[in-house]
Amino acid sequence: MNQETTVQHHSAAVLQMKGVSKIIKGKAIVDKLSFEIRKGEIVGLLGPNGAGKTTTIRMMTGLIKMSEGDVIVNGYSMREHFNSAIAHIGAIIENPEFYPYMTGLENLRQYQRMTDQLEPGRIDEVVRLVGLQDAMNKKVKAYSLGMRQRLGIAQALLHRPKLLILDEPTNGLDPAGIREMREYMRTIAEVEGISILISSHMLAEIEQICHRAVVIQNGRLITVSELGTARRTDEHVILTLRVDSVEAAVVVAEQQEGVELMEAEPEIRQIRVKMMDSRVPDFVKALGARGVGLYRISEDKQSLEEEFLKWTGGNQIA
């Protein structure tokens, strides 16, 4: 047994931030930040410009020192066992540097040699994961920004990290590039079974791909929120329903246990209701039993945006 195995902390989390601070000239740029990243999940680090995202990520990846606290990676303390901890992280912090006159393949081979990684077939695997098979024999100077980003991700995955950290990965990409990047990140998390941390100042971006969002502002943790597909059935949802009779729908909403009527708009035949996710099927059945015709049911997407503005005190985010 390797000596460091004995000092591994026990936890299901791939990464734990434990009261991490960065104090520069007496000012806390990052202030006692604590959160976890679990196995296989995609987490968004969300906050307005200047919130401290880059500083947090630079500490998580060992680029700058923490003033307080510790980062535990796959059980290893970054303060006590830096090399073991950092070995489980793959990251792109600023724009990754490549040799422009070498091909993508030559760049990855060169990187493997420099970092002493000799796993056969691994280059092919990571290249497939980021969809660069057809570009491997092209010189990097001919790559688009999106292709360079993907080559950077391929490089960061070569050593099979448990956690991939990407600072504003869609910065500068066009909408098609952003969509592609999102797909690749999902695939990577699923195929490789690794966790991904993505920083962004755009709620919409984080909402579309992440299981959870860690929201920070002024270096402090504001909230950690479950998002989208990871939403648990014990969470509240706000639904807008288009019905043939608002009057009858209101009666059902008021009588149904666990349903809160938020708004009724007879002129556009809509009601807004709030309930636990698990209560939705019974509510829909009750409407049917009362003879209420349902044209449309949609989740109120506005709610997360409103919530985010509330968390950050209305601070502009995009």
Ligand SMILES: Nc1ncnc2c1ncn2[C@@H]1O[C@H](COP(=O)(O)OP(=O)(O)OP(=O)(O)O)[C@@H](O)[C@H]1O
């Ligand atoms: N070395 C430093 N010395 C002084 N202030 C710093 C230093 N590094 C960062 N800051 C300040 O700390 C705050 C957080 O910076 P950081 O880059 O981490 O924010 P961010 O959330 O990544 O924002 P952005 O998206 O704009 O990069 C900013 O106000 C920044 O000016």
